[in-house]
Amino acid sequence: MDEQIASDKIRKISDHIxxxxxxxxxxxKERLIEEGKEERARIITEAEExxxxxxxxxxxxAKQLNASLESALRLSAQQAIPALKLxxxxxxxxxxxxxxxxxxxxxxxxxxxxxxxxxAKYVENDFSGxxxxxxxxxxxxxxSDYMHSEIFEKLKGGISLTEESGISGCKxxxxxxxxxxxxxxxxxxxxxxxxxxxxIRTYLFK
Numbered sequence: 001m002d003e004q005i006a007s008d009k010i011r012k013i014s015d016h017i018x019x020x021x022x023x024x025x026x027x028x029k030e031r032l033i034e035e036g037k038e039e040r041a042r043i044i045t046e047a048e049e050x051x052x053x054x055x056x057x058x059x060x061x062a063k064q065l066n067a068s069l070e071s072a073l074r075l076s077a078q079q080a081i082p083a084l085k086l087x088x089x090x091x092x093x094x095x096x097x098x099x100x101x102x103x104x105x106x107x108x109x110x111x112x113x114x115x116x117x118x119x120a121k122y123v124e125n126d127f128s129g130x131x132x133x134x135x136x137x138x139x140x141x142x143x144s145d146y147m148h149s150e151i152f153e154k155l156k157g158g159i160s161l162t163e164e165s166g167i168s169g170c171k172x173x174x175x176x177x178x179x180x181x182x183x184x185x186x187x188x189x190x191x192x193x194x195x196x197x198x199x200i201r202t203y204l205f206k
Contacts (some may be wrong), residue, residue: 050068093193101192103186105169110140111135114183115146118172134164134171 053108104110115133122131135143164171168185 037166039072088192093189093196097192097196098185098189102168105141105183105185105188106136108139111139111143111170112146114170114172115143115159118181130175131159132162132173132175133159134162134167134173136167137163137165139170 118131141146143161167187169183171184172181173179
C-alpha cells in the first residue's frame with residue numbers, strides 16, 4: 001500500500017513537472033526556434049533587398065558615367081574634327097603655296113619693285129619720317145647697293161634695312177605713322193589661303 005501511495009505521488013509530481021515545467025519549456029523552445037527562423041528569413045530578405053538596391057544604384061551610376069563619357073567623347077570629336085581639318089588644310093597650303101610664295105618674294109627684282117612702289121606712295125602722299133624694311137640677312141646684303149640709288153633721295157627721313165631672321169619677302173614700317181605693311185611668305189600665303197580654303201575643303205571633305 002505504501003508503495004502504491006509513493007508511486008502515485010511520484011506520478012503526480014512527474015505530471016506536475018511535465019505540465020508546468022517541461023511542456024511550457026518545450027513550447028517556449030519551439031516558439032524561440034520559430035521566431036529565430038522568422039528573424040533569419042527577415043534578415044535574409046532585407047539583406048537581399050539591400051543588395052539589390054546597391055547593385056541597382058551601381059548599375060545606374062555606371063550607366064550615367066557611360067552616358068557622360070560618351071557625351072564628352074562626342075563633344076571632343078566634334079571639336080577635334082574642325083581643328084584636324086584646319087591642320088590638314090594648313091599643311092596642304094604650306095606645301096603647295098607657302099614655299100613657292102617664299103621663293104617668289106625672295107627674288108631681287110620683285111623686292112626692288114616693292115621698294116619702288118613704297119617710295120612712290122611715300123612721295124605721293126607727302127609722308128615724313130623714316131621708313132624701315134625688315135629683310136632676311138641674304139636679301140639685306142643683296143639690296144644694300146640698291147638703297148643708294150637716286151630714287152631714295154626723295155625720302156625725307158631716309159630708308160633703312162634691318163635684318164630679321166626666318167623671313168621671306170619683307171616687312172615695311174612707316175615709323176612716324178606707326179604703320180607696318182607685311183609682305184612675308186606667311187602673310188601672303190594666309191591672304192591666298194582665304195580664297196583657296198573653300199575649294200580645298202570641297203575637294204577633301206565633301
